[in-house]
Amino acid sequence: MSSDGNPRQTAFEELVLDGLTRTFGSYTAVDGLNATIRGGEFVALLGPSGCGKSTVLNLLAGLLEPTSGSIWLDDERVDIVQSEKRDFGMVFQNYALFPHLTVADNVGFGLAVRKVAKPERRRRVREALELVQLVDQADKRPAQLSGGQQQRVAIARAVVTEPRLVLMDEPLSNLDAKLRLDMRTEIRLLHQKLGLTTVYVTHDQQEALSLADRLIVLLGGVVQQIGTPQEIYQHPQSPYVAAFVGYRNRLPLTVADTRSDTTRVRGGDVELLAAGAELPQHGEVVAMMRAEDLTVTSADSPRGPNRISMTVRVVEYQGNHYAVEGRTASGSILHAHSTFPVRPGEDVTVAVDPERLRLYAAPDGTDDIDDQVALAAEGQRI
Template identity: 60%
Template sequence: MRIDALRREFGSFTALEGLELDVPAGEFVALLGPSGCGKSTALNLLAGLLDPTTGTISLDGRRIDRLPPEQRGIAMVFQNYALFPHLTVADNIAFGLRMRGCPKPERAERVRRALDLVRLRAQADRYPRQLSGGQQQRVAIARAVVVEPRLVLMDEPLSNLDASLRLDLRTEIRALHQQLSLTTIYVTHDQTEALSLADRLVVLRDGAVQQVGTPAEVYERPANAFVAGFVGYRNSLPGTLTGGVFDAGDLVLRVGGYGTDRPAPGPAVAMIRPEDLLLVREPAAGSGNEVPLDVRVCEYQGRGFAIEGSGPGGQLLHCRSDRSFRPGERAVAVVAPDRVRLFARPQTETPTPDRALPVDGQPS
């Protein structure tokens, strides 16, 4: 698939601005970003549910942006399942084949294979109301893949499920993709989901692409402060970089690593993941930058504690520890110089912390 300069305007508002993307056959691409960033607009343009203001979409060398949805060879999995309540599981899966005039014997065999793929053969004669949310979403996925589309679009298909079901179905989606090698474009605001599923990520903000790369590239080398904040760098400190020292006023940090990624001396922002800012009572000699912290909140999270505290100058910091601290307790947060990520000072703020989750899916 080739997406070239794709743009969508709603009056004076630009929802998507010049999206450029090549998607090789069999690749799994995730469009990632906060609400309102343009990812669902992009998906609806690909599906034919919206017309582009400018730009083109080509699939297998054929331009499809002027074709109606049913002629594009695309299947879509919706957030709310969109199953027919009056049809059985098998009939829901067979619906697209029937609309395409697939002969009944072939249709029955393809439905049987699709049921086996999503492990729902025993539920073939049930109705959607008799299924769990996870089972309904598996029916929706089976209905999409049974027609053997050239492209599968998934619009936040796991967002309506509880945490345990999301994890299970995420694994199933990845296994299904590996088994069928379907070209897939997946929309999500959950970076954990995107990192675990996709071959490549496209991070969007306000309709514009911020970074395109593999999950490892985006996670380990975010292109700017916005991307860093979205993939888990919850602590953001404005200040000034001079040589190997970052001065945030009441807080001074030694910095290192990242080579040519380091911005030029001058106004900058330092960003630190909570898991790299470790709260201890007695730091070891030479362990890194030491930041005094007054504990405000300590949350038990199974494998450790997530802690919010007030640092020098009242700066709120988020860190981790393997032991509990009491609110009001004085402690020291330690971060190694090479775990402080530096960016040129952004003109706008980084995303709000509640949108960013660590890779293990627990709030930070």
């Protein structure tokens, strides 16, 4: 941070990943990744385990070499530069602190390696500890700190050298739910204060949505969508992306008719109307809905478009609503929210607003989409 308290100027204008590919034998972990990250931007790489996000981070850090493609900071090609000479900061999932060093010495380690003079080193270490609110812990060893405090030390160590790029590899995954929420806020505040360019790996969609300026959603090493949190959340471009950002319900249906910006779809005893631009005009489709957009009414509600009958299987009380899982007559499992209690075995009707329904043309490989959606939805229970 500059002396006037404002975020310092970023060290580059653009970080460009150009056709970045990494293979391990016959397995392709990252496949032709193209992306541009602006200086000062916070970008999250989002996807399930095995999607290639950590491989991308390791390629950026120089811990792996690309099989093909390149990485550029403006006009400087950095994938051919040794890892320790890239001037990048790294925050690991397991903190990677030196147990025999004090907190202050852990934070100042990178400065010592760079042979920064001791007075300057002490000043910058103190500033970094102030940023993460750990000045009073400076003389302790890592084992004397809580998990959240250790993660703050790791973050302070990564930013104290004022690196050109900060890389974070699922840094909150070892913390409990409350600490994760608290640290999420602190990481965002720290990014705003310092203005450092950050690439953040996570499989947690809420974490990515709350922290990032933009998201890169990956599957099988291939980019599925790049956009702002609002774009990804409100306008997912595929069933896979939709499943990963909370569209838990999926129904295979067929287009019955279209009128200007609405499409009517049917299948078995289900008939739904979707509203919006660029909807499928014919053929088989995948209809997807968020659980919170599928609301329970009652069994005697009038039947019609956007109302589906189902039998309740499981009910979970979640404070301001009940999470309800049910099965339709055709065997489809649906997840909905209810503002009133219902019981397993009860017949209910669920309804969805046409504006909240997403339709996607069904891909040729139905097995593939089943696998992809299941993989995306794993762990993304909303």
